[in-house]
Amino acid sequence: MTNLIENIPLAERVRPQSINEFIGQEHLLDNDKPLKILAERNTPSSLIFWGPPGVGKTTLAFLLSKSWNLPFYNISAISSGVKELREIIENADKTGNVLLFIDEIHRFNKSQQDALLGAVEKGIITLIGATTENPSFEVNSALLSRCHVYVLKAFEKIQLDKIIDRAIKQDLILSKTEIIIEEKEALFLYSGGDGRKLLNLLELIVNTEKNKGKVIISNEVVEKVLQQKIALYDKSGEQHYDIISAFIKSLRGSDPNASVYWLARMLNGGEDIRFIARRMIIFASEDIGNANPNALLIALQSFQAIEILGMPEARIILSQAAIYLATSVKSNSSYLAIEKALDIIEKNGEYSVPLHLRNAPTKLMKKMGYSKNYKYAHDFTNNFVNIEYMPEEISGLNLYEPGKNNREEEIRRFLKQRWKDKYNF
Numbered sequence: 001m002t003n004l005i006e007n008i009p010l011a012e013r014v015r016p017q018s019i020n021e022f023i024g025q026e027h028l029l030d031n032d033k034p035l036k037i038l039a040e041r042n043t044p045s046s047l048i049f050w051g052p053p054g055v056g057k058t059t060l061a062f063l064l065s066k067s068w069n070l071p072f073y074n075i076s077a078i079s080s081g082v083k084e085l086r087e088i089i090e091n092a093d094k095t096g097n098v099l100l101f102i103d104e105i106h107r108f109n110k111s112q113q114d115a116l117l118g119a120v121e122k123g124i125i126t127l128i129g130a131t132t133e134n135p136s137f138e139v140n141s142a143l144l145s146r147c148h149v150y151v152l153k154a155f156e157k158i159q160l161d162k163i164i165d166r167a168i169k170q171d172l173i174l175s176k177t178e179i180i181i182e183e184k185e186a187l188f189l190y191s192g193g194d195g196r197k198l199l200n201l202l203e204l205i206v207n208t209e210k211n212k213g214k215v216i217i218s219n220e221v222v223e224k225v226l227q228q229k230i231a232l233y234d235k236s237g238e239q240h241y242d243i244i245s246a247f248i249k250s251l252r253g254s255d256p257n258a259s260v261y262w263l264a265r266m267l268n269g270g271e272d273i274r275f276i277a278r279r280m281i282i283f284a285s286e287d288i289g290n291a292n293p294n295a296l297l298i299a300l301q302s303f304q305a306i307e308i309l310g311m312p313e314a315r316i317i318l319s320q321a322a323i324y325l326a327t328s329v330k331s332n333s334s335y336l337a338i339e340k341a342l343d344i345i346e347k348n349g350e351y352s353v354p355l356h357l358r359n360a361p362t363k364l365m366k367k368m369g370y371s372k373n374y375k376y377a378h379d380f381t382n383n384f385v386n387i388e389y390m391p392e393e394i395s396g397l398n399l400y401e402p403g404k405n406n407r408e409e410e411i412r413r414f415l416k417q418r419w420k421d422k423y424n425f
Contacts, residue, residue, distance in 0.1 A: 010167060010200070010202065011199040013173075014166060014167045014171050017063075018063060019035075019036065019063050019064075019067060023159050023195075024055065024155050025055070035060065038064070044064075045126065046120050046126055046128070046146055046148070047128045047150060048139060049061070049131070049152055050133075050135050050149055051132070052152075053132060053197075054155075054193075054194030054196035055194070056152065056195065057103070061099065061101040062074075065101075068126070071098040071099065073098055073099065075088075076103045077103065077104045077106070082112055082115050086115065088125070092125050099127075100127050106131040110140055113140050113143050120146045153193075155191075155198075156193070159195075163199065164181070167199060167202060177206060178214035183217070184217075186219035186222035187202070190222065204225060205217055208225050209221065243262055244262075244266070247266065252330065253326075254327060255326060256322070263276065267311075273306050277299070277303040277321075281299040281300060286334070287332055288330055289332065290408055291328070291333075291403055291407050292407060293407075306318065329405045331408055333408060336401065338399075340399045348394075351391030353391070354392060355368075356371065373387075374387070375387055386420075396422060
Protein backbone atom coordinates (compact mmCIF):
# COMPACT_ATOMS: atom_id res chain seq x y z
CA MET A 1 0.00 0.00 0.00
CA THR A 2 2.85 2.41 0.89
CA ASN A 3 4.44 1.83 -2.51
CA LEU A 4 1.14 2.60 -4.22
CA ILE A 5 0.82 5.86 -2.28
CA GLU A 6 4.42 6.82 -3.10
CA ASN A 7 3.59 6.55 -6.79
CA ILE A 8 0.95 9.26 -6.39
CA PRO A 9 2.44 12.79 -6.68
CA LEU A 10 2.46 14.83 -3.47
CA ALA A 11 0.22 17.50 -5.02
CA GLU A 12 -2.44 14.83 -5.57
CA ARG A 13 -1.98 13.24 -2.14
CA VAL A 14 -2.62 16.52 -0.30
CA ARG A 15 -5.36 17.81 -2.60
CA PRO A 16 -8.11 19.42 -0.43
CA GLN A 17 -11.27 17.37 0.04
CA SER A 18 -13.63 20.22 0.86
CA ILE A 19 -14.02 23.92 0.10
CA ASN A 20 -13.11 24.74 3.71
CA GLU A 21 -9.73 23.00 3.31
CA PHE A 22 -8.77 25.02 0.25
CA ILE A 23 -5.89 27.44 0.78
CA GLY A 24 -5.91 30.76 -1.10
CA GLN A 25 -8.36 32.56 -3.42
CA GLU A 26 -9.90 34.25 -0.39
CA HIS A 27 -11.51 36.85 -2.67
CA LEU A 28 -13.72 33.99 -3.95
CA LEU A 29 -13.91 31.59 -1.00
CA ASP A 30 -14.16 33.67 2.18
CA ASN A 31 -17.59 33.91 3.82
CA ASP A 32 -20.03 35.89 1.67
CA LYS A 33 -17.74 35.55 -1.36
CA PRO A 34 -19.20 34.19 -4.63
CA LEU A 35 -17.78 30.65 -4.85
CA LYS A 36 -18.40 29.99 -1.15
CA ILE A 37 -22.01 31.07 -1.59
CA LEU A 38 -22.45 28.91 -4.72
CA ALA A 39 -21.03 25.89 -2.88
CA GLU A 40 -23.12 26.35 0.26
CA ARG A 41 -26.39 27.06 -1.53
CA ASN A 42 -26.01 24.09 -3.87
CA THR A 43 -26.64 26.21 -6.94
CA PRO A 44 -24.69 24.68 -9.87
CA SER A 45 -23.50 27.34 -12.31
CA SER A 46 -21.34 27.20 -15.41
CA LEU A 47 -18.07 29.04 -14.80
CA ILE A 48 -14.77 29.96 -16.39
CA PHE A 49 -11.71 30.01 -14.12
CA TRP A 50 -9.04 32.35 -15.50
CA GLY A 51 -5.65 32.29 -13.82
CA PRO A 52 -2.04 31.12 -13.98
CA PRO A 53 -1.04 27.45 -13.64
CA GLY A 54 -1.09 25.73 -10.27
CA VAL A 55 -3.56 27.98 -8.45
CA GLY A 56 -6.30 25.39 -7.85
CA LYS A 57 -8.58 25.60 -10.88
CA THR A 58 -8.98 21.81 -11.18
CA THR A 59 -9.27 21.36 -7.42
CA LEU A 60 -11.96 24.02 -7.10
CA ALA A 61 -13.98 22.46 -9.91
CA PHE A 62 -13.77 19.05 -8.19
CA LEU A 63 -14.75 20.49 -4.80
CA LEU A 64 -17.73 22.28 -6.35
CA SER A 65 -18.87 19.02 -7.93
CA LYS A 66 -18.82 17.46 -4.45
CA SER A 67 -20.74 20.39 -2.95
CA TRP A 68 -23.31 20.17 -5.75
CA ASN A 69 -23.39 16.36 -5.64
CA LEU A 70 -22.67 16.11 -9.36
CA PRO A 71 -20.64 13.42 -11.16
CA PHE A 72 -17.26 14.91 -12.10
CA TYR A 73 -15.83 14.57 -15.60
CA ASN A 74 -12.33 15.95 -16.18
CA ILE A 75 -10.96 16.36 -19.71
CA SER A 76 -8.17 18.36 -21.28
CA ALA A 77 -8.74 20.46 -24.39
CA ILE A 78 -5.28 19.38 -25.60
CA SER A 79 -6.16 15.68 -25.90
CA SER A 80 -9.97 15.66 -26.23
CA GLY A 81 -12.22 16.43 -29.14
CA VAL A 82 -15.86 16.78 -30.19
CA LYS A 83 -16.44 12.99 -30.13
CA GLU A 84 -15.56 12.73 -26.42
CA LEU A 85 -17.64 15.81 -25.63
CA ARG A 86 -20.69 14.35 -27.35
CA GLU A 87 -20.34 11.06 -25.48
CA ILE A 88 -20.27 12.89 -22.14
CA ILE A 89 -23.26 15.03 -23.11
CA GLU A 90 -25.26 11.98 -24.30
CA ASN A 91 -24.57 10.13 -21.03
CA ALA A 92 -25.49 13.22 -19.01
CA ASP A 93 -28.73 13.56 -20.95
CA LYS A 94 -29.67 10.04 -19.81
CA THR A 95 -28.38 10.10 -16.24
CA GLY A 96 -28.88 13.73 -15.24
CA ASN A 97 -26.71 16.81 -14.84
CA VAL A 98 -22.95 16.31 -14.51
CA LEU A 99 -20.07 18.72 -13.94
CA LEU A 100 -17.74 18.79 -16.92
CA PHE A 101 -14.36 20.35 -16.22
CA ILE A 102 -12.34 21.28 -19.31
CA ASP A 103 -8.74 22.19 -18.65
CA GLU A 104 -7.17 24.71 -21.05
CA ILE A 105 -10.54 25.37 -22.67
CA HIS A 106 -8.94 28.16 -24.73
CA ARG A 107 -7.32 25.42 -26.85
CA PHE A 108 -10.72 24.28 -28.15
CA ASN A 109 -11.51 25.70 -31.57
CA LYS A 110 -14.81 27.38 -32.37
CA SER A 111 -16.61 24.19 -33.47
CA GLN A 112 -15.50 22.37 -30.33
CA GLN A 113 -16.70 25.22 -28.14
CA ASP A 114 -19.97 25.42 -30.08
CA ALA A 115 -20.58 21.73 -29.32
CA LEU A 116 -20.99 22.67 -25.66
CA LEU A 117 -23.53 25.44 -26.13
CA GLY A 118 -26.80 23.48 -26.23
CA ALA A 119 -25.91 21.21 -23.31
CA VAL A 120 -24.88 24.16 -21.14
CA GLU A 121 -27.98 26.15 -22.05
CA LYS A 122 -30.34 23.23 -21.30
CA GLY A 123 -28.58 22.36 -18.05
CA ILE A 124 -27.54 18.91 -19.26
CA ILE A 125 -24.03 19.73 -18.11
CA THR A 126 -22.61 22.26 -15.71
CA LEU A 127 -19.45 23.48 -17.36
CA ILE A 128 -16.33 24.72 -15.62
CA GLY A 129 -13.59 25.73 -18.01
CA ALA A 130 -10.05 26.57 -16.96
CA THR A 131 -7.80 28.89 -18.92
CA THR A 132 -4.52 30.69 -18.49
CA GLU A 133 -5.44 33.07 -21.31
CA ASN A 134 -7.83 36.02 -21.32
CA PRO A 135 -11.23 34.38 -22.01
CA SER A 136 -12.45 37.54 -23.73
CA PHE A 137 -10.07 36.69 -26.58
CA GLU A 138 -9.93 32.89 -26.39
CA VAL A 139 -13.50 31.75 -25.56
CA ASN A 140 -16.21 32.50 -28.11
CA SER A 141 -18.80 35.04 -27.08
CA ALA A 142 -21.76 32.64 -27.22
CA LEU A 143 -20.17 30.27 -24.70
CA LEU A 144 -18.76 33.12 -22.62
CA SER A 145 -22.24 34.64 -22.25
CA ARG A 146 -23.44 31.38 -20.64
CA CYS A 147 -20.64 31.30 -18.05
CA HIS A 148 -19.49 33.59 -15.30
CA VAL A 149 -15.77 34.34 -15.31
CA TYR A 150 -13.81 34.25 -12.05
CA VAL A 151 -10.17 35.35 -11.89
CA LEU A 152 -7.88 33.18 -9.78
CA LYS A 153 -4.68 34.68 -8.42
CA ALA A 154 -1.20 33.24 -8.03
CA PHE A 155 -0.49 32.09 -4.48
CA GLU A 156 1.31 34.59 -2.28
CA LYS A 157 3.99 33.77 0.29
CA ILE A 158 1.60 33.39 3.21
CA GLN A 159 -0.50 30.89 1.23
CA LEU A 160 2.52 28.99 -0.09
CA ASP A 161 3.79 28.75 3.49
CA LYS A 162 0.48 27.18 4.56
CA ILE A 163 0.62 24.71 1.66
CA ILE A 164 4.12 23.58 2.70
CA ASP A 165 3.13 23.33 6.36
CA ARG A 166 0.05 21.24 5.61
CA ALA A 167 1.95 18.91 3.28
CA ILE A 168 4.67 18.25 5.86
CA LYS A 169 2.20 17.65 8.68
CA GLN A 170 -0.61 15.80 6.90
CA ASP A 171 0.95 13.78 4.09
CA LEU A 172 1.30 10.10 5.03
CA ILE A 173 4.87 9.96 3.70
CA LEU A 174 6.28 13.41 4.50
CA SER A 175 4.88 13.34 8.03
CA LYS A 176 7.15 10.35 8.78
CA THR A 177 10.26 12.27 7.71
CA GLU A 178 12.08 14.82 9.87
CA ILE A 179 12.03 17.95 7.71
CA ILE A 180 13.70 21.17 8.85
CA ILE A 181 13.16 24.26 6.71
CA GLU A 182 15.85 26.86 7.35
CA GLU A 183 15.04 29.10 4.38
CA LYS A 184 12.04 29.34 2.07
CA GLU A 185 12.92 32.15 -0.33
CA ALA A 186 14.19 29.85 -3.09
CA LEU A 187 11.16 27.56 -2.69
CA PHE A 188 8.80 30.51 -3.07
CA LEU A 189 10.67 32.12 -5.94
CA TYR A 190 11.03 28.94 -7.96
CA SER A 191 7.34 28.13 -7.57
CA GLY A 192 6.32 31.57 -8.88
CA GLY A 193 2.99 31.41 -7.06
CA ASP A 194 2.27 27.93 -8.50
CA GLY A 195 1.17 25.59 -5.70
CA ARG A 196 1.63 22.41 -7.74
CA LYS A 197 5.16 23.45 -8.72
CA LEU A 198 5.94 24.15 -5.06
CA LEU A 199 4.75 20.72 -3.91
CA ASN A 200 6.60 18.96 -6.74
CA LEU A 201 9.81 20.73 -5.70
CA LEU A 202 9.26 19.92 -2.02
CA GLU A 203 8.76 16.25 -2.87
CA LEU A 204 11.84 16.21 -5.12
CA ILE A 205 14.02 17.69 -2.37
CA VAL A 206 12.74 15.25 0.25
CA ASN A 207 13.30 12.27 -2.07
CA THR A 208 16.81 13.52 -2.91
CA GLU A 209 17.90 14.36 0.64
CA LYS A 210 16.13 11.84 2.89
CA ASN A 211 18.86 9.22 2.61
CA LYS A 212 20.92 11.55 4.81
CA GLY A 213 18.49 11.12 7.70
CA LYS A 214 16.70 14.35 8.42
CA VAL A 215 15.98 16.65 5.49
CA ILE A 216 17.28 20.23 5.84
CA ILE A 217 15.91 22.66 3.27
CA SER A 218 17.76 25.89 2.52
CA ASN A 219 18.17 28.15 -0.51
CA GLU A 220 21.47 26.42 -1.24
CA VAL A 221 19.84 22.97 -1.13
CA VAL A 222 17.08 24.09 -3.50
CA GLU A 223 19.65 25.41 -5.99
CA LYS A 224 21.71 22.21 -5.67
CA VAL A 225 18.71 19.95 -6.33
CA LEU A 226 17.51 22.06 -9.27
CA GLN A 227 21.05 22.57 -10.60
CA GLN A 228 20.31 26.21 -11.32
CA LYS A 229 20.94 29.55 -9.69
CA ILE A 230 17.77 31.23 -8.44
CA ALA A 231 17.52 35.01 -8.43
CA LEU A 232 16.45 35.74 -4.88
CA TYR A 233 14.27 38.69 -5.79
CA ASP A 234 11.54 39.53 -3.32
CA LYS A 235 8.55 40.93 -5.22
CA SER A 236 6.98 42.38 -2.07
CA GLY A 237 10.08 43.26 -0.06
CA GLU A 238 12.84 45.86 0.03
CA GLN A 239 14.58 44.63 -3.12
CA HIS A 240 11.36 45.12 -5.09
CA TYR A 241 11.38 48.83 -4.22
CA ASP A 242 15.14 49.23 -4.60
CA ILE A 243 15.27 47.77 -8.09
CA ILE A 244 12.23 49.61 -9.45
CA SER A 245 13.79 52.78 -8.01
CA ALA A 246 17.06 52.02 -9.82
CA PHE A 247 15.09 51.34 -13.02
CA ILE A 248 13.17 54.63 -12.91
CA LYS A 249 16.29 56.64 -12.03
CA SER A 250 18.16 55.03 -14.92
CA LEU A 251 15.33 56.01 -17.29
CA ARG A 252 15.37 59.54 -15.87
CA GLY A 253 19.14 59.65 -16.26
CA SER A 254 18.86 58.72 -19.97
CA ASP A 255 20.93 55.53 -19.54
CA PRO A 256 19.43 52.77 -21.74
CA ASN A 257 22.04 50.20 -20.66
CA ALA A 258 21.29 50.50 -16.95
CA SER A 259 17.56 50.70 -17.69
CA VAL A 260 17.60 47.38 -19.56
CA TYR A 261 19.79 45.77 -16.88
CA TRP A 262 17.38 46.66 -14.04
CA LEU A 263 14.46 45.61 -16.24
CA ALA A 264 16.15 42.23 -16.74
CA ARG A 265 16.68 41.90 -12.99
CA MET A 266 12.96 42.39 -12.40
CA LEU A 267 11.94 39.99 -15.16
CA ASN A 268 14.40 37.35 -13.99
CA GLY A 269 12.99 37.65 -10.48
CA GLY A 270 9.42 37.13 -11.65
CA GLU A 271 8.20 40.72 -11.19
CA ASP A 272 4.67 41.42 -12.43
CA ILE A 273 5.14 42.73 -15.98
CA ARG A 274 2.04 44.91 -15.61
CA PHE A 275 3.63 46.63 -12.61
CA ILE A 276 6.70 47.47 -14.70
CA ALA A 277 4.57 48.73 -17.60
CA ARG A 278 2.42 50.87 -15.29
CA ARG A 279 5.51 52.52 -13.84
CA MET A 280 6.71 53.34 -17.36
CA ILE A 281 3.35 54.98 -18.14
CA ILE A 282 3.73 57.19 -15.07
CA PHE A 283 7.34 57.95 -16.00
CA ALA A 284 6.38 58.91 -19.58
CA SER A 285 4.15 61.68 -18.24
CA GLU A 286 6.04 62.71 -15.11
CA ASP A 287 9.58 62.80 -16.54
CA ILE A 288 9.06 63.32 -20.28
CA GLY A 289 5.64 64.90 -20.69
CA ASN A 290 5.24 67.39 -23.52
CA ALA A 291 8.93 67.30 -24.37
CA ASN A 292 7.94 64.15 -26.31
CA PRO A 293 4.20 63.36 -26.15
CA ASN A 294 4.82 60.13 -28.09
CA ALA A 295 6.47 58.68 -24.99
CA LEU A 296 3.09 58.32 -23.27
CA LEU A 297 1.65 56.63 -26.36
CA ILE A 298 4.56 54.18 -26.51
CA ALA A 299 4.19 53.36 -22.81
CA LEU A 300 0.43 52.83 -23.13
CA GLN A 301 0.81 50.67 -26.22
CA SER A 302 3.46 48.56 -24.51
CA PHE A 303 1.07 47.91 -21.63
CA GLN A 304 -1.66 46.83 -24.04
CA ALA A 305 0.75 44.61 -25.98
CA ILE A 306 2.06 42.72 -22.94
CA GLU A 307 -1.53 42.11 -21.79
CA ILE A 308 -2.18 40.33 -25.07
CA LEU A 309 1.10 38.42 -25.32
CA GLY A 310 2.32 37.78 -21.79
CA MET A 311 5.77 36.38 -21.10
CA PRO A 312 8.24 35.54 -22.51
CA GLU A 313 7.48 37.78 -25.53
CA ALA A 314 6.57 40.70 -23.26
CA ARG A 315 10.24 41.08 -22.33
CA ILE A 316 11.01 42.39 -25.85
CA ILE A 317 8.22 44.97 -25.76
CA LEU A 318 9.21 46.17 -22.29
CA SER A 319 12.83 46.47 -23.42
CA GLN A 320 11.83 48.50 -26.48
CA ALA A 321 9.69 50.84 -24.38
CA ALA A 322 12.39 51.25 -21.71
CA ILE A 323 15.04 52.13 -24.32
CA TYR A 324 12.68 54.62 -25.97
CA LEU A 325 11.92 56.33 -22.66
CA ALA A 326 15.56 56.37 -21.57
CA THR A 327 16.69 57.97 -24.84
CA SER A 328 13.89 60.54 -25.00
CA VAL A 329 14.32 64.20 -24.08
CA LYS A 330 13.11 64.85 -20.54
CA SER A 331 10.81 67.40 -18.90
CA ASN A 332 8.97 67.36 -15.58
CA SER A 333 7.05 70.58 -16.30
CA SER A 334 3.62 68.89 -16.34
CA TYR A 335 4.35 67.23 -13.00
CA LEU A 336 5.51 70.53 -11.46
CA ALA A 337 2.46 72.38 -12.79
CA ILE A 338 -0.12 70.09 -11.19
CA GLU A 339 1.89 69.98 -7.93
CA LYS A 340 1.88 73.81 -7.78
CA ALA A 341 -1.87 73.91 -8.45
CA LEU A 342 -2.63 71.35 -5.74
CA ASP A 343 -0.35 73.19 -3.30
CA ILE A 344 -2.26 76.44 -3.88
CA ILE A 345 -5.59 74.70 -3.28
CA GLU A 346 -4.31 73.05 -0.10
CA LYS A 347 -2.97 76.34 1.30
CA ASN A 348 -5.71 78.72 0.16
CA GLY A 349 -8.81 76.61 -0.31
CA GLU A 350 -10.94 76.52 -3.44
CA TYR A 351 -11.72 79.83 -5.12
CA SER A 352 -15.07 80.46 -6.80
CA VAL A 353 -15.46 80.05 -10.54
CA PRO A 354 -15.62 83.56 -12.17
CA LEU A 355 -19.13 84.44 -13.31
CA HIS A 356 -18.18 84.79 -16.98
CA LEU A 357 -16.92 81.17 -17.01
CA ARG A 358 -20.05 79.69 -15.47
CA ASN A 359 -22.69 77.93 -17.52
CA ALA A 360 -26.08 79.64 -17.73
CA PRO A 361 -28.76 77.09 -18.68
CA THR A 362 -31.62 79.03 -16.99
CA LYS A 363 -32.94 82.61 -17.19
CA LEU A 364 -32.28 83.11 -13.48
CA MET A 365 -28.64 82.24 -13.93
CA LYS A 366 -28.33 84.63 -16.84
CA LYS A 367 -29.94 87.35 -14.74
CA MET A 368 -27.37 86.70 -12.01
CA GLY A 369 -24.56 87.34 -14.51
CA TYR A 370 -23.58 83.76 -15.26
CA SER A 371 -21.69 83.56 -18.58
CA LYS A 372 -21.86 87.36 -19.03
CA ASN A 373 -18.90 88.82 -20.96
CA TYR A 374 -17.63 85.37 -21.89
CA LYS A 375 -16.05 85.41 -25.33
CA TYR A 376 -16.06 82.31 -27.53
CA ALA A 377 -12.47 81.77 -28.70
CA HIS A 378 -13.47 80.39 -32.12
CA ASP A 379 -15.15 83.69 -33.01
CA PHE A 380 -11.77 85.46 -32.99
CA THR A 381 -8.61 85.47 -35.09
CA ASN A 382 -6.41 82.42 -34.53
CA ASN A 383 -9.20 80.98 -32.32
CA PHE A 384 -7.92 83.04 -29.42
CA VAL A 385 -9.25 85.86 -27.24
CA ASN A 386 -7.48 87.40 -24.26
CA ILE A 387 -9.78 87.00 -21.25
CA GLU A 388 -9.07 85.80 -17.71
CA TYR A 389 -9.68 82.10 -16.98
CA MET A 390 -8.23 81.98 -13.48
CA PRO A 391 -10.11 82.87 -10.28
CA GLU A 392 -9.76 86.58 -9.50
CA GLU A 393 -7.65 85.91 -6.41
CA ILE A 394 -4.84 84.31 -8.43
CA SER A 395 -5.29 86.15 -11.70
CA GLY A 396 -2.15 86.10 -13.80
CA LEU A 397 -0.51 83.27 -11.87
CA ASN A 398 1.64 80.96 -14.00
CA LEU A 399 1.65 77.31 -12.96
CA TYR A 400 3.15 75.84 -16.12
CA GLU A 401 6.77 76.65 -16.96
CA PRO A 402 7.72 75.07 -20.32
CA GLY A 403 10.85 72.95 -20.17
CA LYS A 404 14.01 73.77 -22.07
CA ASN A 405 13.61 71.37 -24.99
CA ASN A 406 12.62 71.79 -28.63
CA ARG A 407 8.97 70.77 -28.23
CA GLU A 408 8.31 72.93 -25.20
CA GLU A 409 10.22 75.86 -26.68
CA GLU A 410 7.52 75.79 -29.36
CA ILE A 411 4.92 75.85 -26.58
CA ARG A 412 6.77 78.77 -24.95
CA ARG A 413 6.70 80.75 -28.21
CA PHE A 414 3.01 79.91 -28.70
CA LEU A 415 2.09 81.16 -25.23
CA LYS A 416 4.15 84.35 -25.57
CA GLN A 417 2.58 85.09 -28.92
CA ARG A 418 -0.96 84.56 -27.62
CA TRP A 419 -0.71 86.02 -24.13
CA LYS A 420 2.02 88.62 -24.76
CA ASP A 421 2.72 90.25 -21.34
CA LYS A 422 1.09 87.50 -19.27
CA TYR A 423 3.77 84.89 -19.95
CA ASN A 424 7.14 86.53 -19.33
CA PHE A 425 9.25 83.43 -19.01
